[in-house]
Amino acid sequence: MELKFDYFYDWAKKKLNLDLRAYKQKQLQRRITTVMRNGGAASLEEYSKLIEKDANIKQQFLDYITINVTDFFRNKDIFSEFERIVTSDLNPKFGPLKIWSAACSIGSxxxxxxxIMDKNNLPIxxxxxxxxxxxxxxTRAKEGSYKETEIKNLDSVDLKRYFVLEKDLYNIDKNIKKMVEFKKHDLILGRYGTGFHIIICRNVTIYFKNEVKDEIYKKFNDALVPGGVLFTGATESIYNPEKLGFRKLSTFIYEKV
Structure with missing residues (x-):
């Protein structure tokens, strides 16, 4: 039976405020088909009704489609280069830094x-x-509790300084937790703030169509102050940074011109 994806996309936009047409379609449709069948539905019409009725099925769908895979200091060598730029360039240039972590997932x-800001005594x-x-x-990000696999990139000094181990979970230090404010935001449909010195958005735009990806990068550029930086994921090189208002500072790190 052919699945009615157009119907499902219209439904998702109306009922969930989720723009599924912005995603790369082959990959997305495979994921929707898998999660639909796991939910026990034979058609997308039936699956949409299940999502509306059952909060657990709805959450299962959102978790599967919006892909929450991350850990602390992911791609550690790239993060080290980012830390160098923050300490040697951005802080001396701007002083207290306004920072946005977009598509933050579980908060790592x-x-x-x-x-980084705390250990280098940098103001935000x-x-x-x-x-x-x-x-x-x-909600999980606000709790600040992590499995061992999610903190594997931390060295022993930072792990001891910034985490407390309780019942096989590593709980982030309360002072670090207080530095972060979590809010719901949709990169495709939501409004962007302004005046940021740093935006970090990693391993998310790879799931979007190229035109949607470029539109997001343009909005990030508008949200940054001149000289501010965008830090992307290790599979997200921007091939035309100049057209989007950036110049390449380092691998996966771009400065607003």
Missing amino acids: EPYSLGI KGKILATDIDEMIL
Whole structure:
């Protein structure tokens, strides 16, 4: 039976405020088909009704589609280069830094930023803004509790300094937790703030169509101050940074011109 994806996309936009047409379609449709069958539905019409009725099925769908895979200091060598740029360039240039961690998932990236700022004694402007489309994942991020696999990139000194081990979970230090403010935000449909010195958005735009990806990068550029930086994921090189208002500072790190 042929699945009615157009129907499902219209339904998702209306009922979930989720723009599924922005995603790369082959990959997305495979994922929707898998999660639909796992939910016990034979058609997308039936699956949409199940999502509306059952909060657990709805959350299962959102978790599966919005892909929450991350850990602290992911791609550690790239994060080290980012830390060097923050300490040697951005802080001397701007002073207190206004920071946004977009599509923050379980919170490991904004908390990683908090650790960088704390260990280098760098001031931040207000709090680190951390946003994601998934409200359930934001709830988990606010808890700040992590499995051993999610903190594997931390060295022993930082692990001892910034985490407390309780019942096989590593709980982030309360002072780091206080540095971060979590909010719901949709990168495709939501409004963007302004005046940021740092935006970090990693391993998310790879799931979007190229035109949607470029539109997001343009919005990030508008949200940054001149000289501010965008830090992307290790599979997300921007091949035309000049057209989007950036210049390449380092691998996966771009400065607003």
